[in-house]
Amino acid sequence: MTDSSPLRARGSLIDALSSTVDRGGHGLKHTPPLLSRVLEEGAWQEFETVRGEVVQHTDFVDFVTTPPLKGLGATVDLVRRMVADDPTALDLLDRALGGEKTSRDPDPHSSEATPPSAKQAAALRRLQKDAPELHARVLAGELSAHAAMVQGGFRARTISVPVSKPESAARALRRNLKPEELAHLIKLLSEEEPAE
Incomplete structure (x- = not known):
């Protein structure tokens, strides 16, 4: 040859x-x-x-x-x-593996200890199955896998709130919550915790 x-x-x-x-x-x-x-x-x-x-x-x-x-x-x-940082390669790898979890791929809904690549692979699988248009946008580099999962309603949108300064926490919450959500939060915070 x-x-x-x-x-x-x-x-x-x-x-x-x-x-x-x-x-x-x-x-x-x-x-x-x-x-x-x-x-x-x-x-x-x-x-x-x-x-x-x-x-x-x-x-x-x-x-x-x-x-x-x-x-x-x-x-x-x-x-x-x-x-892990290349959605196209990660998607192709996941397909080659048959979409199956490897021994170290934990449940994608488990703790923060889940490796980022396993979380992203699980997100790509879910998007490919349930939201192909968002899956295509991730592969095209238009969205991150996490943003696509949030947009598709598969993950809750989260924010980081600084807890050392209540003023900073309040600003972060005001920027990210609708007025009715803020009112509901204030009501919840003013209620007493039930005794355990």
């Missing part, structure tokens, strides 16, 4: 992706576009290594966890973290 063969070209792409994953933080800017290409082209399913071996995978997780040169020699969690 020559260097121009499709399998060798795929192998070169896999080798480049494996190198960026291996470099960790130093390869962050290159990993999302490389992973996107590998997934869009299906290069991970069959390729030729630099040693001339033809490698075939039917399961993407096997491809990720198989040591180089036949795979990436990484974990799905690492790859997910490396593409």
Whole structure:
């Protein structure tokens, strides 16, 4: 086979992706576009290594966890973290994984300890299923996944309120609540807490 063969070209792409994953933080800017290409082209399913071996995978997780040169020699969690800020790569990764949670993907509605990439992947899955137009806007870079989830009614809009200064908390609430919501809040705050 020559260097121009499709399998060798795929192998070169896999080798480049494996190198960026291996470099960790130093390869962050290159990993999302490389992973996107590998997934869009299906290069991970069959390729030729630099040693001339033809490698075939039917399961993407096997491809990720198989040591180089036949795979990436990484974990799905690492790859997910490396593409967490790229909605397109994250969406393609999620599709390659079949939309299934990996062992470290907690319930998207659980605590703040949920890794951001797992939260974003869960949001992208929900948007793709229930709000495809918002999903498309996230992939186009028009909205963040969180903003799309809020806009679609899948997450409540939240704000940060400084608690050390009541005046600052009041200003933040006035800026973000409608007058009737403020009146209801004032009523709730003036009521006594029931004894436990």
